[in-house]
Amino acid sequence: MLRIASWNVNGLRACGQKGFGSWLQACGADIVCLQETRATPDQLPDDLRDPPGWHVAFRPAERLGYSGVAILARQPWDELHTDLGDPAFDSEGRLQLARFGRLWVAGVYFPNGNGKERDNSRVPYKLAFYQALQARLQPLADAGEPVVVIGDWNTAPAAIDLARPKDNEKTSGYLPEERAEVARWLALGWVDAFRHQHPTVTGAYSWWSQRFGVRAKNVGWRIDLSLVSPTAAKQLSGAGIAAEIQGSDHCPIWLDLAAYTESP
Numbered sequence: 001m002l003r004i005a006s007w008n009v010n011g012l013r014a015c016g017q018k019g020f021g022s023w024l025q026a027c028g029a030d031i032v033c034l035q036e037t038r039a040t041p042d043q044l045p046d047d048l049r050d051p052p053g054w055h056v057a058f059r060p061a062e063r064l065g066y067s068g069v070a071i072l073a074r075q076p077w078d079e080l081h082t083d084l085g086d087p088a089f090d091s092e093g094r095l096q097l098a099r100f101g102r103l104w105v106a107g108v109y110f111p112n113g114n115g116k117e118r119d120n121s122r123v124p125y126k127l128a129f130y131q132a133l134q135a136r137l138q139p140l141a142d143a144g145e146p147v148v149v150i151g152d153w154n155t156a157p158a159a160i161d162l163a164r165p166k167d168n169e170k171t172s173g174y175l176p177e178e179r180a181e182v183a184r185w186l187a188l189g190w191v192d193a194f195r196h197q198h199p200t201v202t203g204a205y206s207w208w209s210q211r212f213g214v215r216a217k218n219v220g221w222r223i224d225l226s227l228v229s230p231t232a233a234k235q236l237s238g239a240g241i242a243a244e245i246q247g248s249d250h251c252p253i254w255l256d257l258a259a260y261t262e263s264p
Helices: 012-016 020-026 123-142 176-187 193-197
Strands: 002-008 031-035 055-059 069-073 079-081 095-100 103-109 147-152 224-228 236-241 253-257
Touching: 002 103, 002 147, 002 224, 012 020, 031 095, 031 147, 055 095, 069 095, 069 103, 095 123, 103 123, 123 147, 123 176, 147 253, 176 224, 193 224, 193 236, 193 253, 224 236, 224 253
Parallel strands: 002 031, 031 103, 103 147
Antiparallel strands: 002 253, 031 069, 055 069, 079 095, 095 103, 147 224, 236 253
């Protein structure tokens, strides 16, 4: 069995002071994808930059203190790509696409649609990113390759995935056009791993506002997702949300693949 985990740490240095290292060593994952690391490797202490027992790569944004992703794996990857070929996307450090044998794992920090004034002005950029990534990964899925796309998707796919859907119909993260983009991926054959395993579970969220009491009341959103290609879906044996883990306004998510094929 192979476990892949993902966590938007909302600043790796800050999360490192709130138990990240202990979680990493106890999480049981073989591959871990991080989002919103907000740091370059030289800004990190040794235990975060090079944790024992892990192969690590960082993809920071050009803008300091913003965005950024990282991948940690127990075994080295065979390939690692970090660009979509568009400077507008690549400058923000949002993608790592790693190959382990036949398995492709994309750790992704999808854009938020909010502009500086929380005015949904970044929604077109966000949707364009979704489409560019899908165009990059769809040929792999169509060729029968096992592909996992895991990370902070910044969209709750359906009403069951947030506590107050009616109140947020005009909020980025639950806009009709954002949900339609996730639905488009699903219509192309991608499978939402958590919903595949838990189709009717309610109250399962991965992000909560940092306003006082919100997380305790579980007024949250499921915006951290793992979508898997049809071939990977056949290997899916479990998926979950570790809502009990503190240290960020997000919590980790994970999935298990029952089979891991090294060669075609």
